[in-house]
Amino acid sequence: MTTPRADLRNPGVPGDAGILESRLTGLPVEEFARQIWSRDALLTRRASDFSDVFDADAVDELVSRRGLRTPFLRVAKNGAVLPESSYTASGGVGATVADQVDDTALWRLFADGATLVLQALHRAWAPVGDLCARLGAELGHPVQANAYVTPPQNRGFDDHYDVHDVFVVQIQGRKRWLVREPVHRDPLRRQPWTDHRAAVAEAAQGPAYLDTVLEPGDVLYLPRGWLHAAEARGEVSVHLTLGVHVWTRYALAEQMAEAALAALREDPEMRGSLPLGADGTAWETEGVRKRLAAAVEEADPAPLFHRARRGQERPAPLGPLAQLTAVDALGPRSPVRLREALEARLEGARLLTRVGWLDFPEAELPVIRRLLDGEVRTAGDLGLALAERLLRAGVLVPGRSSGPR
Known part of the structure; x- marks a missing residue:
């Protein structure tokens, strides 16, 4: 099965709208920032059709054919995480690594009511990775994704809070969510809910701020610290959690x-x-x-902050074979573009990126600035020697050709 590439556009929204507005909330960024961001929960009904991003077939593909290893998958039941040994085994001849997912063991646990958690899904499923990368660029905060696959009438985790904001995207089935206001508002990354276990347990006995059932296409935004628990209804539930690891x-x-x-x-x-x-x-x-x-x-x-930001996320994928082909076939009309999500920044004569740094002579700095502004279109615009250097460094990648060379 070839992983599909999603164009991530919602045809019912203007083409210049970003992921936040077009796929998740229906609100312009300015309105979301002013009224909702880090302040309040937000439920958006029928926000988008996410079948281009993830579905049940993708779950089966990942757990049965992709050779997933822990910690890219964990399993939970009745609020507890099950030991990895209960669902991992050697992959057999030529793949004897012992911590690969055992799909038979996983099926038996799932049939017995366990929830499957596909972690760091932005690294394992390309359309989810593209969605996270674009949303992170819009928000200015890194975004990762997990998928939760819950059998009917079961819950994976009891009431808790996360130390990052989340967008819950219901993919398949229906799931009831109970949301409560924070007992510890705006927790930092080193302040998990277990530090306030008694207060969380007490709050879970009180009235819910939001008691709702998510259906496919619905999106729920929760700021960090908001308590939540969820239970699948009469069918298997699949949802994505897009975790926004906010800078504070x-x-x-x-x-x-x-x-x-x-x-x-x-x-x-x-x-x-x-x-x-x-x-x-x-x-x-x-x-x-x-x-x-x-x-x-x-x-x-600023320098330390930008360095920390560069280290928090990965640049866009780079194919070594396509990259070598681009270097070998380089000519003045070869289309090139700046690799996405590089967090590229020019400080003096040094270009700082997520894949390292490069120094340039004064004469090349104007063309580097044009490159960062998105003006460069071909290797000839840069100069062939400079274009080759940047391709070999993984800063440039092949662009789409607009015609014959």
């Missing part, structure tokens, strides 16, 4: 503090030893505090 002000503060401390490492006085004696630090504290505050005031967190 706290994360920016971490980068600022790291930049300040890096500057203080170069200050000889700050590297000096404290006085002898148990009370020797008391009178030093105020001076250190002032120097630290000054360093924070002068710190530029």
Whole structure:
């Protein structure tokens, strides 16, 4: 089975609308940002037809033919994650890795009421990966995807919250969702729901903020920290969870503090030893505090922040055979384009990307700036030597040809 490539457009929405508006919420980005983002849950009925992105056939393809290994799949039942040994085995001759999914064991667990969780699906199923990449580019926050496949009248997990925002996309079947307001609002990544287990359990006994059944095409947005639990109705339920791993002000503060401390490492006085004696630090504290505050005031967190962002996501896929063909056949009219999702950024004479950095002479910087602005169309626009260098570095990829060479 060949993985289909989705064009990800909703024919009922204007062509210039992004994924957020056209596929998930029906709201312009500005309205979603002003009224909903990180503040409130949002249910959108019949947001889109997602059959071009994922379906039940894709589930069967992934678990039976793709040689999935843990942790790309986990299994849960009655709120607990089952041990990997209960559904993995060797793949047989030529594939003796022991942690591959055993489809027979998986079928038996599923028939007995277990939920299948296909994790990091944006890495395993191309249309889901394309959706996540485009949504992440729109939001400015990295996006990943899991799929949850739940037998009728079963639930995989009890009430809990996530430390990332989610868009729940119902693909097949119907699933009842109980949503409650946070017991710990806007949790950071290192503040999981288990830190507030008692408060979550207590809140789960109270009235729901939202009690609804999702049907195919419905989308539910939940900010991080919102409690939720879900149960399949009278048929198998398949849904995607698009997890938005939001950047926070706290994360920016971490980068600022790291930049300040890096500057203080170069200050000889700050590297000096404290006085002898148990009370020797008391009178030093105020001076250190002032120097630290000054360093924070002068710190530029942007380089560290951009480096962290580049490390959070992967660039668009690159085919080595197509790339080599493009290098070997390179000519002035060869179409080329900047590889998507590179997070490319020019700092002085250095181009920083998710696949590394390159330095350029002053004479080449204007054409690099045009490349980043999307103006370059052919290898001749760049210059053949520069185009080849960027192709070999994985910064450029072959573009679509508009005619004979």
